Amino acid sequence: MSTPDLSAFEAMARRAVETFPEPFRESAAEVLLQVEEWPPEDVLREMEIDDPLELTGLYEGIPMTERSFSDPSPWPDRVWLYRQPILAEWRDRGDIELEDLVIHVTVHEFAHHFGWSDDDIATIDRWWE
Secondary structure: OOOOOHHHHHHHHHHHHHOOOHHHHHOOOOOOEEEEEEOOOOHHOOOOOOOOOHHOEEEEEEHHOEOOEEEEOOOOEEEEEHHHHHHHHHHHHOOOHHHHHHHHHHHHHHHHHHHOOOHHHHOOOOOOO
């Protein structure tokens, strides 16, 4: 079996977004979803991450809970998924399906769009335990 390419990762992520309940699905449709092989060097530097394998995804934008209609964002929000770090984690874990991991990373990053912090997400998502 070959390793899924960027478009296959994007398809998995899009299927995950399509399963969001309303009103989350409608709001998520406004967010650009992009899949890249690796996180960019400037992002790693800004986040003070030395190992690119540590960043599987990223939300870039203004969370819904912090938006103002009188001060709209000049660019669309984005969710980034990074294929190589996700593949590395999947191989390291060895106990989950790749699509489940892609779904998890996707949901986690979109949760930031909805205004959830990492601590908020951790209270309901016991994925890493």
